Amino acid sequence: MSDLDQAIRDVVKGASVITFGLVLQLFIAFVAQVIAARYLSVGDFGGLTAGTALLDVGAIAGGLGLASGLTRYLPRVEADKKRTLVTVLVLISVASSTALGATIALNASFIASEIFGDPNVTVSIRIFGAAIPFATVLNLAVGGIRGQERSTYWVMVKNIVHPVARISLVVVAVLYGLGQIGIAGAYAVPYVISGFVGLALLYHTLPQSRSALDPNRTAEVIRYSLPFTISGISGFVYRSIDIFLILYFLTDAATGIYGVAYAATSFMGLFSTAFNFLSTPIASRLEKQGAVDGVMELFHTVVRWLLVMSVCALVPLGVFATDFIVIIYQSKYADGGIVLSILAVGFAAKNVLSVHNSILEAVGRSQILSVNSTIAAVTNILLNFALIPQMGITGAAIATVVSFMLRDGLAAIQVYLTLDKTPLTWGSVRPLVLGMPFLAVVWAFLAPAIPTTFLWLVGVTVMTGLVYVAAVLVAFGLTPTEVMLIRSAEEQYGLSLSRLDWLIRRLANK
Template sequence: MRRLKGKTMSDIKWAFISTAMASLVHFILRTIIGRELGSDGLGVYTLAFTIYLLGMQFAAFGIGSALTKYVAEFLEDRLTIDKYISSGLTSSIITGTAMGLVLFLLAPHLANSIFHTPEMEGMIKLISICFPFIAIQKAVLGTLNGFRKMRRLAFLNIVQNVSVVLISAVLVLSFDMSVMGAIIGLVVPTMIVGLLSPILIRNHIAFASLWNGPALRATTVFGFYIVLGNSIGFLNTQMDNLFIGYYLDPSEVGIYAVAVLLAQTMTLIPTAIQYVTAPMTATLYGKGDVKGVRRLFFSTLKKSLIMSAVSASILAVASPYIITLVFTDVYSTSYVPLLILLVGYAISASYGAVGATLASIGMVKVSFRIHAMCALFNILLNIMLIPILGIVGAALSTAGTMIANFIITVSIVKNYLSRGSKNECKSDSAGP
């Protein structure tokens, strides 16, 4: 038992280091862009980065999450695991390439018709090139997560994120390449790290299984619902940026981005914990231990909710000084939206610690339906509130959606996990 707890704490530590480093380097990068290029430059970069993140959801096609589930579930069956991993890499290359091509073709429309910023066209096309490499890396990360090899996972994330901030900072500050320099600094490390990442799982790549029909079908079907659910869930947190870019201007996007950047620090610890709870849940469920899944879910959620509430309170007090010190007085108007976002993130981030529970027990369709319903609610709120209240309306829309998503999801998970066995849970979630 002590060894198990020690392993769990070690995994959480490395997952936290990984997520904290990612947040830190992007915080540094956005601080540099915000100070050097102003709110307009930060706004353009935020819009481009939002497209990068959204495309990432589709490029990976949920293959990483599928591999986490199947690797953890069949942990003692090396042959089956190797089939899933090898076929998952094949799927990721196909989906990543397809998504990159779609984004490349849509770049003129997105830049000129949606965001009314022609300079973004070249940035979006550049971003589209790295999608196959993103998909490969996501498959590798999902595999490492399933094996709970958190040191390797952290190493991969740290190398990429540190490379991104260093190259971007040099191109922006030393070569005066403005926002395009930051985009190049984002794309180049992503491509290199994605290309090299399979080295970390080379012992599990079986060339004979690169096109294994059943494994390809399983990872693709599972990934289909994951990508739909994750993409809609992502939109629920990024919809505000997109609508601000449509209704207002890049400067407002830049100011709002500061509020979002600070609020998102709430997700660091819960995200790190989820790297551990996801494979643990899949393993418990694979053994038919639904009661164990229930204990893990509610115990983790309760502790995470307490931590999130404390973190939100501290941020609410400290943020005015942080905004002025780090981003200058120009961004002071981001404080009111930040306070609103903190309410939503305090509740939503706590669920992040167990956010992969539905996927880990195979209920990806349920997760997708919840995200879809909340996305419609979010869209309606943004359309109604942003034209009237500006970035405050965007914050209200996002926070309200986060709270609704939390209530609905926890209620449904509680209902499913109250079933006595794995078979009852499966039968209750059957159907399209």
């Protein structure tokens, strides 16, 4: 088997593990969020949303981009140098994130009243500020686990330990009537638990042997990593600064409604997260071997199926957006329907275009990623300031989608200019030819006729998804890479697909 075929198998195998973990995580986190949203007032849920956003940006700033450095360099450094490198980076990130978290927690009242103009979010800011060091350690551990290509450990930490701890604590907070403080604690404490578990598992993957600190290699990793602080913060800005600006311009209730809509789109992100988890380090390995064509072939297959899955997800989250929110979160959040539709379209496009960022990361273009994220962040801030006062939370959604398109569109152009190749070939994007009219038919004919109940929504989502996938396969067939994966699955798992050989051969000849 060629290195390319093995790499593709590794990505798909890893993606299947990650997808299982992400589905489990999202389901548990989704249930916890629904409980919190229903239990709290819309305003209190807005405070929770603002607090979690603050924790995210604090972990990015405190981590100094070192998680991305581990992802890229652990596959490249000698075995006896890995443990020492990880230890040094852990100490650096713990020191920086502790200083930042303490500053925020101790000044929570000032931040809530003077910056956001809403004293009601003081509790959330204090609790989540104190959790920043633990969230930073978690990010670093996950970056190292990703660099070690141990997808099972990723699933254990991110998709099992963290969400299970969260939902358990949320249920306790609701049962004992602990209010906003209890729910905020239930969201923050799991970072402590999963941070320690993640760090222990990362060290478990490392060789026991260690060599003396290599100052040159450590400095190289830090130089590579630091731009990711800028790109990470910029990424947070174009993803989530609207949370803070909505709180500033509007109310904590509006923040809660927007937070529900934004969180619902997290289902869209599971596809690209699953594939990109291992595709970046594996593409880095191929690129080091000079196999640029292999890198691109790897992403052709990824793009095709990211597009197919994104179209399927647009049915419940785009076409039936308002029904989805009312059924799941109650009617008090119904105003988030149009916001969810807009964000869902943006996340669908982001799913497909985000592969270009993974390619640039794999070939060491961290500075380019920083520039792209900064441009998108500045654009997002300007659009939010212009649109939120005029259009409310709908304007914030539009600003976010435009920022996605700008950042990932720039990355797409830069991949082509850097490598003279692109993963967006006709073969990889042609499922969109069927996807657009397919969604139009669902919106025009099915949406008006479907009762707004949970079972109907699930049934229509499953049915339309199966119809669309079948249509793509019938119209465009299977690629040689997909046939290789099917045959590999037969061999690896002892499957017998002899009765379907005629169909596989027919689809492969299209």
